[in-house]
Every structure is written in structure tokens, then in C-alpha cells.
Amino acid sequence: MNSVKGLLAASVISIQNSCFVYPACQNCFSKLILDSRRFNCLRCGCTGEAKNASYRYRLSLKIADTNDLFDITVFGSCLDPFFGVTAENLRRYIQDFDQLSGETNAEASAGVLVQAVETCFIGKRFIFGL
Numbered sequence: 001m002n003s004v005k006g007l008l009a010a011s012v013i014s015i016q017n018s019c020f021v022y023p024a025c026q027n028c029f030s031k032l033i034l035d036s037r038r039f040n041c042l043r044c045g046c047t048g049e050a051k052n053a054s055y056r057y058r059l060s061l062k063i064a065d066t067n068d069l070f071d072i073t074v075f076g077s078c079l080d081p082f083f084g085v086t087a088e089n090l091r092r093y094i095q096d097f098d099q100l101s102g103e104t105n106a107e108a109s110a111g112v113l114v115q116a117v118e119t120c121f122i123g124k125r126f127i128f129g130l
Contacts, residue, residue, distance in 0.1 A: 004129035008065060012121045016060035016071065018114045020079075021087045024056035029075070055087040061121070063128070072128060082120065 023032040025041035032039040032046075032053055039053045040046075057079040063070050080086055085093065094109055 006130045008063075008070070008128045008130055009125060010063040010065040010070065010128060011123065011125045013062045013064050013069070014122060015114065015118055016062055018110055020057060020059055020083075020113070020117065021055050021091045022058050023053040026054050029056065055091045057083070057087045059117075059121075063126075074128075 023034055023039060024030070025032055025044060025046050027046050028041065028044045030041055030043040032041055034050050034053060037050055039048055039050050056076055058073060058075050059079055060071070060073045063072055077086070083090055094113065098109055
């Protein structure tokens with residue numbers, strides 16, 4: 001976020017998606033297109049090896065203040081304190097957990113993560129910088 005134009009105290013009503021971490025371009029923060037070996041940024045043209053892709057948080061929320069409902073998306077490292085780790089480390093932990101547990105259904109661990117995020121955010125009040 002470059003500059004805060006206003007603050008909004010609001011409660012989280014729901015989580016809008018189940019994908020909290022995305023591969024992000026290091027130059028422009030756009031979502032990268034990944035294949036098994038390479039990444040490509042459609043916005044700025046950055047390319048590289050998939051194993052070197054950086055990851056970033058993206059949490060889409062429906063929030064409400066006393067008068068209105070809003071759909072907002074919170075990006076980046078401001079979410080590190082809520083998750084307790086960087087987006088890169090969370091992605092790595094989930095990947096390692098799936099491998100160690102022999103979990104072949106990635107949606108199973110994603111479902112547990114969604115439940116945890118819902119428990120931590122839904123019904124809680126935050127101050128959002130807009």
C-alpha cells in the first residue's frame with residue numbers, strides 16, 4: 001500500500017476465497033503463470049525458474065462497518081503477523097506437510113487452512129487502511 005487515504009473500522013463477515021498465497025512477480029507483484037519448470041509474468045515480462053518464484057499473501061474479505069458492506073483484498077507482508085510466517089514459508093510448510101503425511105489431495109490441507117483462517121478472522125474487528 002503506497003499511501004493510506006482513510007481508515008475503516010470494520011468486522012470480517014466472510015472469507016471470499018480459499019487461496020491465500022499466490023506466486024508473485026518480484027518486480028510488479030502480479031500473479032505469475034507457473035508451469036512445471038518456469039514462471040512468466042504477463043504484466044512486466046519477467047521470467048525465471050519455477051523453483052525461484054516468490055510467494056505473497058492475498059486475503060479477500062467481505063467486511064462490514066455500521067452502515068455498509070465492502071469487498072476488500074489485503075495483500076503482502078502485513079498479513080505475516082496473523083499467519084505467523086511469511087507467505088513463502090506457509091506455502092513451504094503446507095507442501096512439506098502434504099509430502100510427509102502422504103496427503104495426495106491438496107484440497108484436504110487447504111480445507112483445514114481455510115477453517116483456521118475463518119476462525120481467526122470472521123467476527124473480528126480490524127482497522128483497514130484504504
